[in-house]
Amino acid sequence: DAKTTQPTSMDCAEGRAANLPCNHSTISGNEYVYWYRQIHSQGPQYIIHGLKNNETNEMASLIITEDRKSSTLILPHATLRDTAVYYCIVTGSARQLTFGSGTQLTVLP
Amino acid sequence: NAGVTQTPKFQVLKTGQSMTLQCAQDMNHNSMYWYRQDPGMGLRLIYYSASEGTTDKGEVPNGYNVSRLNKREFSLRLESAAPSQTSVYFCASTTRDPRGVSYEQYFGPGTRLTVT
Numbered sequence: 001d002a003k004t005t006q007p008t009s010m011d012c013a014e015g016r017a018a019n020l021p022c023n024h025s026t027i028s029g030n031e032y033v034y035w036y037r038q039i040h041s042q043g044p045q046y047i048i049h050g051l052k053n054n055e056t057n058e059m060a061s062l063i064i065t066e067d068r069k070s071s072t073l074i075l076p077h078a079t080l081r082d083t084a085v086y087y088c089i090v091t092g093s094a095r096q097l098t099f100g101s102g103t104q105l106t107v108l109p
Numbered sequence: 110n111a112g113v114t115q116t117p118k119f120q121v122l123k124t125g126q127s128m129t130l131q132c133a134q135d136m137n138h139n140s141m142y143w144y145r146q147d148p149g150m151g152l153r154l155i156y157y158s159a160s161e162g163t164t165d166k167g168e169v170p171n172g173y174n175v176s177r178l179n180k181r182e183f184s185l186r187l188e189s190a191a192p193s194q195t196s197v198y199f200c201a202s203t204t205r206d207p208r209g210v211s212y213e214q215y216f217g218p219g220t221r222l223t224v225t
Contacts, residue, residue: 034213043113043199043216044152087151096167097214099144099151 004088009104012082018075020103022088025069031092033064035073036099037084044087044099047073078107111135113217115200121223122190130185130220132200140203141183142167142214143175145196152199158183190224197221 005023012018024033035047048055048062050071055062061074075082087102116131134141139160144152144167154167158177172194174186183202187194201214 036214041197041219043201043219044214045216046213049213096154096157097152098168099153101151 004090004100006086006088006100006103008101009106011106011108012075012078014080014107014109015077018078018082018105018107020073020075020086020088020105021070022073023070024088024090027068027090028092031090033062033068033071034089034091034097035060035062036087036089036097037082038087038102039081039084047086078105080107080109083107113200113202113215115198115217115220117220118218119221121225122187123225124191126190127186127188128190129187130198130200130222131182132184132217133182134200134202134215135181136202136204136215137180138202138204138215139180140205141177142201142203143173143183143185144199144201145169145194146199146219147196155185155198187222190222192224195222195224 032049032051034049036044038044047060048057050062064071083106085102085104087099089097113134142157143155146152153169155169155173156167156175158164161180164175176184198220200217203214
């Protein structure tokens, strides 16, 4: 699976969009980009995944660059409950999710 | 629909003791997983079961055994607990779409294990 690089931490004002970047320059053609988050002490929660097209669901949007070497998770209107560690995972087989250290997103009131 | 359930929620063991962590899912998922998460770290895969009757090692299998009892249940056993196995253990399950790409993994609430 391709390695991912994420910032260690980010802050966002409540009500504003949170944009979380992820670099995955060694991604191969059959690998998907997955995003999960983990709110303190809880089990991780799936957010979204994509291959090459941008994706949107009720929680977030995923923007993947044309060369697929990076992506951005967008939470359109962050709330305090979105404070969590966000993991960007690249894998060709979602049976093998490798969780790195992720980005600690803190939503500020 | 309870999703993924894990028992117990908390456990303290002494070095050398054994125990089994239980996991069950009611979503009719084919694949199930066991992860561990040490303080300040991401999750690491211990074992997984792609389907009923099969199990495979993950990244950190040493010191653990698993049993896929049926489609619903996947247990993790520590035969002789060591302080290095102090961690939070998460169970997860998923199913695969027709292309063979798994969708999201659903996680249980975790078991907090301390080995003294």
